[in-house]
Amino acid sequence: MTTESTEARLAPAEAPVPQTAPAVAAADPRRWWVLVVISFAQFIIAIDASVVNVMGPQLQHAIHLSTPGLQWVMNIYVLLFGGLLLLGGRLSDVAGRKQMFLGGLVLFTLASLAAGLAHSEGQLLTARAVQGIAAAALSPASLSILVTTFTDPEERSKAFGVWGSVIGVGASVGTIIGGAIGNSDWRWAFWINVPVGVLVAAGAIALVGRSVRNTVREATDTLGALTATGGLVLLVYGIVTSSTHGWTAGQTLGSFAGAVVLLSVFLVVESRSAAPLLPLRLFRSRTVVAGALGEFLTAAFMMPLFFLIPLYLQDVSGYSPLRTGLAWLPTSVGLMVLAPVASQLVNKVGPRAMYLLGTAFLAGVIGVAIGIPLHASYVSFMLPLSALFGAGLVFCLIATPVVGTADATEEDAGTTSALLNASTQIGAAFGIAVSVTLLNNRMTHELTHGASAQTALVHGLRVAFIGLVVMLVLSIVNGLVGFRGLKRPGSAERKLS
Template identity: 40%
Template sequence: MAQPSAETTSESSGSADPRRWLALAVIAAAQLLVVLDASVVNIALPSAQQALGMSDVAKQWVVTGYSLTFGGLLLLGGKLADLHGRKRLFIAGLVGFALASAVGGLAQNTETLLAARAVQGGFAAFLAPAGLALLVTTFTNPAELGKAFGIFGAAVGTGGVVGMVLGGVLTEYGSWRWCLLINLPVVLLILIAAVRVLRDSRASGPVRYDLPGTVTGTLGVGALIYGISQAVERGWLSLPTLAFVLTGLVLLGAFVWIEHRSDAPMMPLRVVRDRVRGSGYAVVFLIGGALYAFYLFLTYYLQVVQDYTPLRTGLAFVPIGVGIFVGSVVAGRLLGRFSARVVVITGLVAGVLGIGWLGFIDPTTGFWTTVMPAQLVVGLGIGAALTTVMKLTLDGINPDDSGVASALTNAMREIGGAVGISALNVVAISVTAAAGPLTDGALTDGYATAFLVSAAVLAVATLLAVFAVKPDRVAH
């Protein structure tokens, strides 16, 4: 595996940064904000739609627009962080994110809100990989890095749940606009701390750009995510879906060919050639697909079948948030005592059992007897597995490539989530349609089948971890 190369930093002595734990708090808070904002507006959408006279077609773009620019620009954001300084891109991402949030929160028409959400996602694509790369370059002690990843993983895993709860509270007791405007004071606090405690770093060597790779990579990921989003609305065999998915795949194929031949590639192929790292990206993709679909179908089940209010639905997801937080932190502490393979496989097996448990729900299933304990099991397992896999994808990485490697981790989770939601939505709809009249029982059959397929997806991820992660591979 490639050895770390020299890196431009504010300190070159190699000694531990005395402010590293404060830096971790800043990085984790920013990552929580990025993940939270992908879900915080979900519960507020009906209110925003009514206030702005938004059509049903436009409504989905409040969410999709954020995901599209976020996923599409991640590789570019990671590369710019490596070239121009991770702290610099981190701060620029924060400032842009806050400004876009203000415009969206004050929007007086649909077009302004949609544009603001797209810009938000774009700046999040600069912020997220820069933060993760700063985490890797700030913590040089292997034991401390494991603990740091546990805390960071807790922020990533609980962000979606925090977003749903916060969205419900702000919408019910305030206004949908506060789901965006709340970012301003939060970003201001993070920004003040970031300027004071973060230590900058960037790749060594001259600044060189890979324009063909940048264009094909960014457009390829963007076209693929857009095509998958069309599958949710129009179906997998519709012309827009097929056209954009195929275009995305062709562009990504061209991207790989260009990177293979480029002297200064946007994404050096050495990043994914390592068996453990490449397999880790695949596992992150599968976890994203299963977990995003889990959130979606449990939300539908609670609101549509069991008639939960938006706020009650948000609060109902607290158990999985607690589970992910605990699982992530515990995994961070276990990564010096047990091999990463043991932690990943144990976590994924717990995820399979927890999501599979919900494959046997019916319209009268109790929250405290089934939904809550199943969520805890899923959260503990996925929290431990995802934290460990994220760390594996960055272990031993050349510091010059840490921004791009971090971007790939985020991109795999985002694309996996889009694929999982789209594919499993087709499964749920098909099962419900085959069950006969549209009743609570038929809807529940569709959701339950989607949960079982999600469990199967995690089972595939488990097998991949068994065969791809070496028995003696310890995250360090």
């Protein structure tokens, strides 16, 4: 069904109230409670993307998890989360945002319960897979609810400030929770989602239905759904397995080739479909493209640091899992303290300046990280790195959804949100894969030349961090070119083509 036919069908019912509906929504104080509910849902999703980073030894000891199995505890979550996001976003437009939000939340909560009850590698990986599927439904529904609930541009930017900071806080808090629970019972790293999920579901039932009007449409693009999902799954699979099989391995190249074929077929299908899963007109919007690139690059920079730094802290500096998690506390505090400031600032200076400022802070992070020493105190290394990291993330993570959803409509809010979320997950997988490949190659070289394990690791980390400079350069280009013209949310001067 085309946009025009949808508008024509809805016009008679909406004609009496086109001017008053936005005002009512803007005046409803429950919209801020909706934000609280959505933020908690996004928080548990972000936590589960990083909570296992410092729990490896505990998982291997408790359920005899193999080394490949340990990698797949993270990979299978990212694989299905990233691969199914586009489908989940479109379904939120078709079946309704509240329905997808609650369905995804219930499934995520049950999968978390099952992960905590796991007694074998297969059981844990199955539960993590279901968590990824549930997150692919829950995350785009969450962001699209914000897009349609906050109709005032300035209020929407404030909401995005909270939502964006929750992603970074969740990722950093996940390492703290993983470290703290790793010293006791690893199962609570997953069980903690259960009471939170119940409370969030109760809040969504009470609030979201009153604040968000769902748009129900027919889902006819079956071939598009199959080719998009298959293509994205193969793409993410190729990325996440490249660190173990290599970028030129037959399995990796085969995955990429399959992804190219399926995604090419998908684009052809979408260009001819009357009700496309992903309307190609979205790619004509520079706001959508720039926002998606911003999400990809920020995640490709963020997740490698959360993955690699714990290796240094535990294997070189001798930190315990708990101390490793607490080392990220300045990042979490910085995100929480600066988020309200950044939400106000984006309305004054615009998302372009915000994004470039965040990128500048992240450049400072790389400056510290590249100089990673063999032995360092927390004050001289980790404190400045984690503090700069929090500042950089908060400005980037707030600016990108403001830009990416600037032109989002009621009809395509879920799809646009899913595209941004998919960019985040693919960027995270890509960043980790590239960084781990650089790390492993350098470590192998160092070890074959007689270096100690600790020295090899430090030298490998330096090379991996140098690789992240590419992400920074691309972020600067994206900020200068892609974000150009968007003065501030709601500005009459905004002219993007």
